Amino acid sequence: MTVTTADQTAREKTARDEGARGKTARARGSRSPLASVGLHATLLVASVVAVFPVLWILLTSLKPAKYAITTDFVKEPNLGNYRYLLEDSHFLAWFGNSVLVAGVTTVLGVFIAATTGYAVSRFKFPGMKPLMWTLLITQMFPMAILIVPLYNLMGDLGLLNQPLGLIITYLTIAVPFCAWMMKGFFDTIPVEIDESGRVDGLNPFGTFWRLILPLAKPGLAVTGFYAFITAWGEVAYASAFMVGDENLTLAGGLQTFVTQYTSNWGAMSAASVLIAIPAAIFFLFAQRHLVAGMTAGATKG
C-alpha cells in the first residue's frame, strides 16, 4: 500500500517536472518586467474598450430614466426601466416574435441542412462541386438582391407582417449556412465509423441516422445556435417586412425607443440588457466551437 503510494507520488512528480519543463520550453525565454507591464497595460486598455459600452448600458438601465444621460456610474439604482418595459411596452410581444421566428428558423434550417452537410462531406457525386459553390455564394448574397422579390412574394401570399413570412425569408440565410457548417463538423468524424456501419449492413441513410447523427450532436447544437443568433440579430428583412407595434421583432422594436424625435434611453438600455445577457452567457460557453466550425468548413472545403 505504502509502496504504491510512494510509487504514485514519484510518478506524479516526474509528470509534474516534465510538465514544468514543457512549460518553460513553451514560454521561450522570460519576459523583461517592462515588456510584462506593456503587455498587461495594452490588454487592460483593450479590455476596457471592449467591456465599457456593455457595462455602461447595464448601469444606465438601473438608473431612473431621467438620469439616463448623466455621467454618474450609479444613481438611485432601481428596476423602474424594467418595470416599464415589461408592463407598459410591447417588449414581451417583440420578444415572443423574435423567439418564435428565430427558433423555428433554426429548427427547420438545421433539419433541412443536416443530410446535405453529410452528403457533401462523405460522398463524391455529380453535381457536388456546383452545389458547394452555390452554398458558398449564397452565403455572400447581399439581402439587397433578394429583398424586393421576397417582399413582393410575401405580399402576394399575404405573409407580410406574419412571423411565417419572416421564417421563410430567414431560411434563405440559414439553410446554406447550416449546410456549410455541418459539413465542417461531419468532416471531423472519422470515416471509419461509416465503414463499420456499412460492414454491419446499414445503408447510407441508416449509417447517417444511427451512427453519425448522434456523434454530431455538438455540431448540430453549435450550428443551431449560430443560426439562432443570426436570425435573432437580423435587421434589414425585419425592418422591411414587419410593421405595426405588436408585430415587430426585437431589432425593429428597439428602434421605436430611439427614433429621430424621441429617445427613451432608459427603456432602450433595459431592453438591451434583457436581450443581451442570456445570449452573452450562452455565447461565452459556446464560442470555442463556433470558430472551429466556421473556419473548418471554409478551409477544408
Add this chain to the structure above:
Amino acid sequence: MAADTSQSVAKAAGADAGENSGAARGPSRATANGNPRPGRGLGRALATHWYAWAMVAPVVLVLGVIIGWPLVRGVYLSLTDANERNVSRTIGVRHIEATYEFVGLDNYTAVLGDPVFWQRLVWTVLWTVACVSITFVLGLALATMLNRQFRGRAAYRMALILPWAVPGFVSVFAWRFLFNRDNGILNKVLDGGGISAVPWLDDPTWAKFSVIAVNVWLGVPFMMVALLGGLQSIPGELYEAAEMDGARPWQRFRHITLPGLRAVSMTVILLSTIWTFNMFPVIFLLTRGGPGDSTEILVTQAFREAFIASPRDFAGSATWGVLILALLMIFALVYRRSLRKQGEVW
C-alpha cells in the same frame, strides 16, 4: 386492413432500399479501388448516386424555391420599371394587376451613369478596406498577446470576446447612446477634459469615422479568436529551432507566425470582407446613411430605394442588388485565382 397495406408498403420500401444500396455499394467500391467505371448511362449514375442526391434534395429544393426563384425574379425586376404604384397589389378585396413594363438595360445605364453610384462604391470600398484591415491588425495583435502564458489570460480573453457575444443591433444602439452629441458619455468625458463636443454622428467625416470604429469594435473578437486558434496550431518546435538559429522576435513573427497563419487568415479575411461589404445594421441603425447620405453604402442604398424612397422604386433597388452581387462575385473570383497562384487549395 389499413395496417396490412402499410406493412406491405414498408416491406416493399425496405426491399427496394436494400436492393439499391447493394447496387450502390458495388460500383462505389470499384471506384475506390481505382477501376474505371464501366458504362456512364444515367441509370447507372442514378443507381450509384441516388442516396447522395436524395440527401441533398431538400436543400436543393429549398434553395431553388426561396433563393433561385427570387434571384431570377430580382434580375427580371431590374430590367423593368416596377415601382410601388405599378406592381400587382391587393387593396381590400380589389386585386390590381401589375402594369410595369420591360425596359431592358435602362436601369443599369441610369445607375451607372449617375455619380451617386460611384460615390457609394468608393465609400463602400473604403469602408470595407478600412474595417477589414484595422480589424485584422488589431485581432492579430491581441491574438499574439493572448497566445503567451501569463496570469489573467483567461479573464482578458473573456473580456475581449464580450462584444461578439452581444447581438449586433443591441451593440449598435449602445454606441448610438455613447455617441449622442449633447448627452453622450464620450462627449461628457471630453468636456471634462476641456475638449469641445465632437459631432460623432452629425458631421460627414466624424460619422464615417464613427461607423468604422463601431464595426471594428464588433469585428475584432471574431478575428482574434479565429487567429488565436491558428496560432495555437503552429508547432512550438518551429519557434525553438528559429531561436536556436538566432532569429529575432520580429524575424520569427515574419517567417513563422505569418506563414503559419496563412490558411486561417485567408479565410477570415474573405469572410469579413464579404460581411463588411454587406454590413447593413451598423450603417442603418447608427446613422441611417446620414448625415445627408455621407455614410450610405451600396447595400443600404438598395434598401433605401425599395423601402424608404417615395415612391418605392423596386426596379431601381433590384438593379443595385444585381450590381452588388456582380461586384462580390468578381471579388471572390479574383481572390480565388490569387490564392491558386500561391498554391493554396481552396
